[in-house]
Amino acid sequence: MGKKHKSISYAKWGYLFILPFFVVYAVCTLVPLFSTFFYSFFEYRTTQSLDVIGPNFIGLENYIEMFSPDSTGTIYVFQYTFNTLLMWLMGAIPQILFALVLALIFTGIRLRIKGQAFFKTVIYMPNLIMASAFAMLFCTLFSNVGPVNQLYQMFTGATAPFEFLRDVWSTRTIIAFINFLMWFGNTTILLMAGIMGIDQSLFEASSIDGATSKQTFFKITLPLLAPIIIYVVITALIGGLQMFDVPQIMIKGSGGLVEEGCQTLVMQLNRYIGVTNNYGEAGTLSVYIFVVTAILSVIVFKVTNPGSGKKKAKKGGK
Amino acid sequence: MAKLKNLDQPAKVKNYSDFQNEKGATSLLIARIASYVFLAFVTIMCLFSFYLLIINSTRSNAGLQQGFSLLPREYFLQNFASAMASSTYYMPRGLLNSLIVAASTSIVTVYFSAMTAYGLFAYDFKGRKLADKFILLVMMIPTQVSTVGFVTYVRQLRLVDTYWPLIIPAIAAPATYFYMKQYIEGALPLEVVEAARVDGSNEFRTFNTICLPMLKPALAVQMIFAFVASWNNFFTPALILDKAEYYTTPIMISLLKSELTSQAGDLGKVYMSIFVSIVPVIIVYIFLSKFIIKGVTLGSVKG
Numbered sequence: 001m002g003k004k005h006k007s008i009s010y011a012k013w014g015y016l017f018i019l020p021f022f023v024v025y026a027v028c029t030l031v032p033l034f035s036t037f038f039y040s041f042f043e044y045r046t047t048q049s050l051d052v053i054g055p056n057f058i059g060l061e062n063y064i065e066m067f068s069p070d071s072t073g074t075i076y077v078f079q080y081t082f083n084t085l086l087m088w089l090m091g092a093i094p095q096i097l098f099a100l101v102l103a104l105i106f107t108g109i110r111l112r113i114k115g116q117a118f119f120k121t122v123i124y125m126p127n128l129i130m131a132s133a134f135a136m137l138f139c140t141l142f143s144n145v146g147p148v149n150q151l152y153q154m155f156t157g158a159t160a161p162f163e164f165l166r167d168v169w170s171t172r173t174i175i176a177f178i179n180f181l182m183w184f185g186n187t188t189i190l191l192m193a194g195i196m197g198i199d200q201s202l203f204e205a206s207s208i209d210g211a212t213s214k215q216t217f218f219k220i221t222l223p224l225l226a227p228i229i230i231y232v233v234i235t236a237l238i239g240g241l242q243m244f245d246v247p248q249i250m251i252k253g254s255g256g257l258v259e260e261g262c263q264t265l266v267m268q269l270n271r272y273i274g275v276t277n278n279y280g281e282a283g284t285l286s287v288y289i290f291v292v293t294a295i296l297s298v299i300v301f302k303v304t305n306p307g308s309g310k311k312k313a314k315k316g317g318k
Numbered sequence: 319m320a321k322l323k324n325l326d327q328p329a330k331v332k333n334y335s336d337f338q339n340e341k342g343a344t345s346l347l348i349a350r351i352a353s354y355v356f357l358a359f360v361t362i363m364c365l366f367s368f369y370l371l372i373i374n375s376t377r378s379n380a381g382l383q384q385g386f387s388l389l390p391r392e393y394f395l396q397n398f399a400s401a402m403a404s405s406t407y408y409m410p411r412g413l414l415n416s417l418i419v420a421a422s423t424s425i426v427t428v429y430f431s432a433m434t435a436y437g438l439f440a441y442d443f444k445g446r447k448l449a450d451k452f453i454l455l456v457m458m459i460p461t462q463v464s465t466v467g468f469v470t471y472v473r474q475l476r477l478v479d480t481y482w483p484l485i486i487p488a489i490a491a492p493a494t495y496f497y498m499k500q501y502i503e504g505a506l507p508l509e510v511v512e513a514a515r516v517d518g519s520n521e522f523r524t525f526n527t528i529c530l531p532m533l534k535p536a537l538a539v540q541m542i543f544a545f546v547a548s549w550n551n552f553f554t555p556a557l558i559l560d561k562a563e564y565y566t567t568p569i570m571i572s573l574l575k576s577e578l579t580s581q582a583g584d585l586g587k588v589y590m591s592i593f594v595s596i597v598p599v600i601i602v603y604i605f606l607s608k609f610i611i612k613g614v615t616l617g618s619v620k621g
Contacts, residue, residue: 010441013521017437018449020430025456025490032467033459039466102360105353110346113353121607122361124614128603130550132568133595136575137371140588143578147370150386181364186614193615242460245552245568252575266462266553273469274557282466290463297458 040283045276054280062284074260076268077288083172084264087247088240090176091183096232098180099187104217106188107195109203123185131182135249138174139165165254168261175262178246183239187232194228195221233300241293242266265289371596375589382585393586401590409591411563412570416549419481419566423488424544428537430489435498436525440511450499457492462553472558479564484555488548494540501536539613542606546599567595 040062044054069075102123106116113119126134142148142164149161164170198221206216244266251262265285272282374382375397376390402409438450472483506529514524530537552568559565574591577583603610 010521011443014437014441014443014446016522017441017525018434021434021453021490021495022449024430024486025492028468028487028490029456029461029464032471033464035467035470036464039470098360101356105357108349108353111350111353113350113357117608119357119361120611121604122364124607124611125600125603126364128546128599128610129596130568130571130599132550132552132571133592136571136588137367137592137596139575140374140578140585140592141367141370145383145585147374147386154386185364189611189614238458238460242462244462245550248552249572249575252572253579269462269465270553270557273466279466279470286463286466289460293458293460293463 036283036286038283039279040287042280042283044280044283045278058280062280066281066284066288077265077285079260080263080265080268081292083262084241084243084266087172087176087179087262087264088237088243090172091179092233092236092240095180095184095187095236096229098184099191099232102184102188103191103195104221106192120185120189123188125185126182127186129182131178131245132249134178134182135175135246138178139250142170142174165250166258168257171250171254171258171262175243175247175250179240179243183236187236190228190232191225194225198224230301234297237296237300238293241289241296244270265292368596368600371589371593375586375593377586377589379584379586382589394590397586397590398594400584400587401594407562407565407570407573407591409567409570409594412565412567413594415481415564416567419484419555420545420548422481422485423548424541426485427488427491427494427544428541431491431494431498431540432502432530432533432537433525434495435502436506436529439499439502439506440508440529453492453495457496465554465557468554469557478558479561481564483558484548484551488544491544494544497540498533498536501533505536506532539609542610543613549599571595 039055041057041059042055043058043061044052044056046052066077067075105111105113106120140146144161144163148164152158152162162170164174202220202224203216206220211219243264247262247264248267248270251258254262266289269282269285269289272278272285369388373388373390376392376394377387378391378393378396381387381391381393434453438446468483468487472478477483510528510532511524514528515521519528550568551566552572555566556569556572559569571591574588577588578585
């Protein structure tokens, strides 16, 4: 078919091939995205007696409600943003540092590390583990009757267990640690690919010119790795803002201070949608998450890539 | 000494670094030892919790309550039986449900992503560049942001407690598309498509029988990632699956918490339930790890 007018008749196949993607994306993501934004201006919820209220248009009331302090003066949405970003940072900083060190170790030509395949396999493994099962495992290990407490009591002679999961900072640390453990292997692999993409002759030239390995790292490796580090930080940030599985499992039923100190944005979203069926406020919170993600991505990009035009960017890097 | 001799031979650039090796032999040795120590530390950090998981899944509840141990015991089968027993969280059902969802999701994701990538690669049409840019742009939007609208639709259409709302959206997977597009650009010469055309093959058939097989490595890698992502997904399933019989594994796992806090809780059962949801993945991973690690690099970083 279409032998006479090749270029014209084949175009329709292009549309046909990409049609399923765009139809499904429109129906399952784009339309819901708009209705999410739409609901954010409405009162739309289910009461405790299961009566559905709304949707009634209430303008910006949900937004005003979201940004107004409660009786204790806390603006919850800021508290949750703070929790999310804090726990993300606590995990992301060691994640990127460990990944950088490991990537340098693996790619160091002079080091010639043996058993690389084994180490790479091990560090990437936590990334594939079900986050909720991972969190549950740590919950069990750190519970009052768990092995960590047994060791704690054995060494300190304490008679009462230390309630790790009833303490805000220990819970935050455990959550951040799980996130770190799950992602540093992935980051390592990405950075390694970045380092191996750098023109080897640059390293050789610097070595001939007598550069120390410190100079080589700061003057060659790091600047040329910048585009990939930006990519890693932005994707980690977007992932971090979506933090849900791990803290949800960790603090489920903890209540009180721990909940206030570890509740993340998406956990609150889950509560609005799944528990209180408050679609209006859920919509408002979604808009907030959307905006925060966009702003933070731009900031990260600007901070890590000042004057992006001038720098000799790696080919293909933004 | 042998290395120094090399210097007299026709210069290869490598020799300069070898020369430095000699100069900084001690510092290199120190660096090497430090590297191995660090790697050992990281390895222990990664494996220790899984080691405890495996050990503890072989111990009885009484033993687990009593004290810490690094040695396995003989209660593995007993724990397995109680973890698999019918209760509020019926693990075998959860595992089966997860398997159904993850298998269908990964097939759908990979097939349609490849199709979209192929469509944008092999054909020239109006809006082609725009379509590509659009997908890259929406890749940055967190999926949870559209959940409110999505869940209200699912409820209005009475699709709660079905797996359609989990499987259908997987047809549009921007990240998988991105990977496929990059792979196709490198691995699929347009001449192949044209040759098939000359032979009178229908475009759709060309894609299915000629192009898809050529993309096998990329398809396999992305299938693994899509499978794992779906298998581990907790957020959306928890919002659209109400009845316990439809729960997927992560939801079942989240219910284990009550077992931890209650006096009558069986710790052996808790460890075993976590064991069955984690260890099969680890075993599969050990066989496929080389492949997977290669796949991570291929997709996420340009050239």
